[in-house]
Amino acid sequence: QSALTQPRSVSGSPGQSVTISCTGTSSDVGGYNYVSWYQQHPGKAPKLMIYDVSKRPSGVPDRFSGSKSGSTASLTISGLQAEDEADYYCCSYAGGYTFYVFGTGTKVTVL
Amino acid sequence: EVQLVESGGGLIQPGGSLRLSCAASGFTVSSNYMNWVRQAPGKGLEWVSVIYSGGSTYYADSVKGRFTISRDNSKNTLYLQMNSLRAEDTAVYYCASVQGSTTSPFDIWGQGTMVTVSS
Numbered sequence A: 001q002s003a004l005t006q007p008r009s010v011s012g013s014p015g016q017s018v019t020i021s022c023t024g025t026s027s028d029v030g031g032y033n034y035v036s037w038y039q040q041h042p043g044k045a046p047k048l049m050i051y052d053v054s055k056r057p058s059g060v061p062d063r064f065s066g067s068k069s070g071s072t073a074s075l076t077i078s079g080l081q082a083e084d085e086a087d088y089y090c091c092s093y094a095g096g097y098t099f100y101v102f103g104t105g106t107k108v109t110v111l
Numbered sequence B: 001e002v003q004l005v006e007s008g009g010g011l012i013q014p015g016g017s018l019r020l021s022c023a024a025s026g027f028t029v030s031s032n033y034m035n036w037v038r039q040a041p042g043k044g045l046e047w048v049s050v051i052y053s054g055g056s057t058y059y060a061d062s063v064k065g066r067f068t069i070s071r072d073n074s075k076n077t078l079y080l081q082m083n084s085l086r087a088e089d090t091a092v093y094y095c096a097s098v099q100g101s102t103t104s105p106f107d108i109w110g111q112g113t114m115v116t117v118s119s
Helices: none
Strands: A009-012 A018-023 A035-040 A047-050 A064-069 A072-077 A086-095 A099-102 A106-110 B003-007 B010-012 B018-025 B033-039 B045-051 B057-059 B067-072 B077-082 B091-098 B106-109 B113-117
Touching (some): A018 A086, A018 A106, A035 A064, B018 B033, B018 B091, B018 B113, B033 B106, B045 B067, B077 B091
Antiparallel strands (some): A035 A086, A064 A072, A086 A106, B033 B091
């Protein structure tokens, strides 16, 4: 099972919006509505930001939103803030004995 | 407070063995789907293994036959026994909990423990 494809980096100025794509196949992203997104600051553990494509855990700002079309999922950060600068990883349930496949990761830079 | 704390990482020679531990507090490991996820230096996340609440275990192809996931319910602790280690196993190893079902997200993560395989 190959990693899901994400852009290497995206950037935006404070207050702007950025969108990160996550492209998979019909065996993972396209086959299930179980895509999650994780934020990881340098040297820290990942933190769940979005699950089940578009649901936000308690405590995650509503600036973070998720969506999916076909085999591509997306994470949008609206009203970008300095603390949003981090690496972001998507993850999809892949069924069978593969279970979970992660994305390649995207570095978000706040200009 | 809900928390996972890993330990047991270190420097090990190729072909060697190491056992990682992940102590849980604030919840019961046997009630959740407990996973190991690793991250090689400068690289992305890779799912390694899962143990179901019922005890079934599953592995990524890259570690199958070399790694064994287990838990001690009395100690509320998750383990990863790693044998025949290779240079490509060098990574930070995180334990992560999934609640509810295998389709649920990784909602609790430990801080990670570094494993370096090198001569």
